[in-house]
Amino acid sequence: MNQQDYNYDKIAKAIEYIVANAKEQPSLTDVADEVSISQFHFQRLFSEWAGVSPKKFLQYITAGYLKDKIKESTNLAELAELAGLSSQSRVYDHFISIEGVTPQEYKTAGKGLIISYGFHETPFGECFIAVTERGICAMAFVDESTRDLQLIDLARKWHYATIRPDQQLTANYIQRIFSPSHQSLERLPLLVQGTNFQVKVWEALLNIPQGAVTTYQQIAGRIGHPKAVRAVGSAVGDNPIAFIIPCHRVIRKEGVLGEYRWGSLRKKALIGWEAAQQDEEYIAQRQA
Numbered sequence: 001m002n003q004q005d006y007n008y009d010k011i012a013k014a015i016e017y018i019v020a021n022a023k024e025q026p027s028l029t030d031v032a033d034e035v036s037i038s039q040f041h042f043q044r045l046f047s048e049w050a051g052v053s054p055k056k057f058l059q060y061i062t063a064g065y066l067k068d069k070i071k072e073s074t075n076l077a078e079l080a081e082l083a084g085l086s087s088q089s090r091v092y093d094h095f096i097s098i099e100g101v102t103p104q105e106y107k108t109a110g111k112g113l114i115i116s117y118g119f120h121e122t123p124f125g126e127c128f129i130a131v132t133e134r135g136i137c138a139m140a141f142v143d144e145s146t147r148d149l150q151l152i153d154l155a156r157k158w159h160y161a162t163i164r165p166d167q168q169l170t171a172n173y174i175q176r177i178f179s180p181s182h183q184s185l186e187r188l189p190l191l192v193q194g195t196n197f198q199v200k201v202w203e204a205l206l207n208i209p210q211g212a213v214t215t216y217q218q219i220a221g222r223i224g225h226p227k228a229v230r231a232v233g234s235a236v237g238d239n240p241i242a243f244i245i246p247c248h249r250v251i252r253k254e255g256v257l258g259e260y261r262w263g264s265l266r267k268k269a270l271i272g273w274e275a276a277q278q279d280e281e282y283i284a285q286r287q288a
Contacts, residue, residue: 211278
């Protein structure tokens with residue numbers, strides 16, 4: 001097992017324990033014992049991963065905190081603009097473009113396309129990514145039981161494409177995506193298969209900045225279909241490109257995180273981690 005993957009497994013187990021025992025407010029020793037490492041090593045591991053203590057991290061995924069964040073996200077466009085102006089950590093978000101395949105391309109299922117794929121470790125576990133000359137066409141978090149399923153799904157959607165492994169090529173994309181401080185200002189295009197409605201939803205998701213959350217109702221209103229909340233939920237769940245199209249930032253209006261295609265625990269990790277990064281950056285800017 002890769003060390004980074006091992007670290008995420010420890011982090012995920014710790015988050016699960018902290019959330020399950022939040023009322024008892026477990027000590028650092030309690031959490032370290034749960035994940036079977038020393039208190040010193042766990043404190044360093046968690047701080048390196050999240051930038052904050054486990055106790056502080058828990059605050060970012062409570063219903064009260066998330067409900068306050070929902071109130072801030074009424075105007076997604078304004079929120080995204082403000083976050084973009086103040087945050088270098090998400091600067092590449094401005095260079096993401098999303099392109100839906102044409103009806104004819106959908107029928108030919110990728111004929112003439114060359115798709116390169118790879119499996120890589122990230123701060124949130126192992127990730128599968130597939131790219132073409134026109135952009136990233138698939139991305140998902142995986143484990144031992146779902147690795148092969150990703151390749152099967154890719155081949156089903158892009159039946160006539162040439163699909164081949166290329167770890168070196170896809171590693172460059174993963175480094176860009178998960179190492180924001182080292183981003184270049186090159187475009188990061190996405191190529192997706194979806195209905196016009198789905199693509200509209202996915203475009204709206206791209207307007208949710210790091211550290212923010214919104215609701216299915218707010219997304220429905222944003223795309224001009226305020227009554228289509230259920231359809232929005234389905235489109236969010238069908239997101240083909242994890243993390244980059246941030247479907248994890250959509251939660252229930254009660255402040256409850258809800259389900260996530262790649263695991264509800266991973267959703268907690270993603271939202272808490274992003275909130276921590278945003279707060280740390282804000283503090284650093286004020287001290288500068």
